[in-house]
Amino acid sequence: MHEGAFHSIEMTAESNLSRAMTNGKKQQPESKGRKITLKMARNALKVTVDGKRRLDLSNMQITTFPRCLLKLADVDELDLSRNLLQRIPDSIDQFINLRWLDLHSNQLEELPTSIGELQGLLYLNLCNNRLTAAGLPTEVGQLRKLRSLNLGMNQLERLPSSMGALRELQELGLFNNLLTHVPEFLDRLPHLQKLNTSCNPIAGPDNSRDLDPIARVEFLYVVDMDWLCEACHKRCSLELKKLGRLGVATGHVRAKPAFSGLVSPNSVALDEQELWR
Structure with a gap:
């Protein structure tokens, strides 16, 4: 083969390699997630007890906000x-009629400033995301009717001072973040009844108040263990083993069947066999 041909092939290979390296990120396959159609969304519409329209698309493996929802x-x-x-x-x-917005357990790193336009919002759940102080806009303070705000399990180092305008706020979850102190403006919120700041690097006593065991249950969320990081997965596995040893966790301890008002001959025989052993 002619020397020029070799040179041409070599240059072409280098060009292709350079182009591949430059556009490498674009060529990587992206996870598209589940596509939600307008028909699917309409089928997910429900009517609440008080006659409100609720669109439930939770746990659908959605990676991008569906445009059809508009x-x-x-x-x-x-x-x-x-x-x-x-x-x-x-x-x-x-979504000007929204009074209830649940976005917990996603991968959100920031909120749009337009969130402040939802003037009728009463309930906002942002728990278990990746929000930082930079990703929480000051416009959150415009949600003047907000009564419940859950920001737990994020990466917040501080809160925007504009939240001091949330005069109707009754419940605020800040647990499992990176807060080093509790903002003073929270003490000036007249209707704040429940405040959870546990699991933050705050110096001094726990600032959580009015949170009995029943109240804390509202901050627990069930997620697939495959979604957990390695450390959390290990911790949950250890806790399940502890529960198994106590005879609480299902799958580890074989529970005896309960017969309401009846005595099962088989169960009596099994008990006697255990006694003989």
Whole structure:
């Protein structure tokens, strides 16, 4: 083969390699997640006890906010929890009737400033995401009717001072974050009854108040163990083993069947066999 041909092939190979390296990130396959159609969304519509329209798309493996939801922007409640969402679009402000928004257990690193336009919002759950102080806009303070706000299990180092305007706030979850102190403006919120700041690097006593064991249950969320990081997965596995040794966890201890008002001959025989042994 002619020397020039070899040179041409070599240059072409180098060019292709350079192009591949430059566009490497674009060529990597991206996880598209589950695609939600308008028909699916309409089928997920429910009516609450008090007659409100609720759109429940929780635990659907959604990675991108479905654009088709904008055609259902008149709903009162929106549940997108336990998905894989990384961002909420600015168009969230079109859901002007929202009173209840649940986004817990996603991968959100920031909220759009347009979140402040949801003036009728009463309940906002952002627990178990990746929010930092930079990702929590000051516009959150515009949600003047907000009564319950859950920011637990994020990466918040501080809170925007604008939250001092949330005069109707009754419940605030800040557990499992990176807060080093409790903002003073929280003490000036007249209706704040429940405040959970546990598991933060705060110096001094635990600032959580009015949280009995029953109240703490509202901050627990069931997620697939496959979604947990290695450390959390190991910790949960150890806890399950402890429960198994106590005879509580299912699958580890064989529970005897309960017969209401009846005595099972087989169960009596088994008890006697255990006694003989």
